[in-house]
Amino acid sequence: MTDLDDTDRAILRALQQDATLEASALGRRVGLSQPAAWRRVRRLRDEGVIVGRRLVLDREALGFGVTVFLGVKLAARARLEEFERAVTAIREVQTVEHVLGLYDYRLRVVARDIADFERVLRRRITALPGVGTIEANVLLSEERRPGPL
Incomplete structure (x- = not known):
């Protein structure tokens, strides 16, 4: 530190x-x-305290009106590296967090609408290597975005 x-x-x-x-x-x-x-x-x-700068875009202004958080539990014997490599290639997946608890990963997925999200879920996410169970939570509102430390 x-x-x-x-x-x-x-x-x-x-x-x-x-x-x-x-x-x-x-x-x-x-x-x-x-x-x-x-x-x-x-x-x-x-010293690595500042690691970069980021441009924050308004997802809704760009036509991405739906945000869904996915809890992903990998199947037994799944390879973490394989899953991580594949999931980070999906452009609709904004964040990939490896977590402890009921699920192995938490994903933040953006889509134009629910039909678009369903397409991403069915064609891209459920086809990922090692995926076992998935739980989806649709974002209703965001009161505070990640901010300063």
């Missing part, structure tokens, strides 16, 4: 809110000069 001071934490909070901030604007926000802010960000990247 990297030792972070209050300025590092302020930089991370600011970048989580707006990853497009330039070093000069970031420096003004956290009370540093542009070069000092740039050096801090570079150090945080070099």
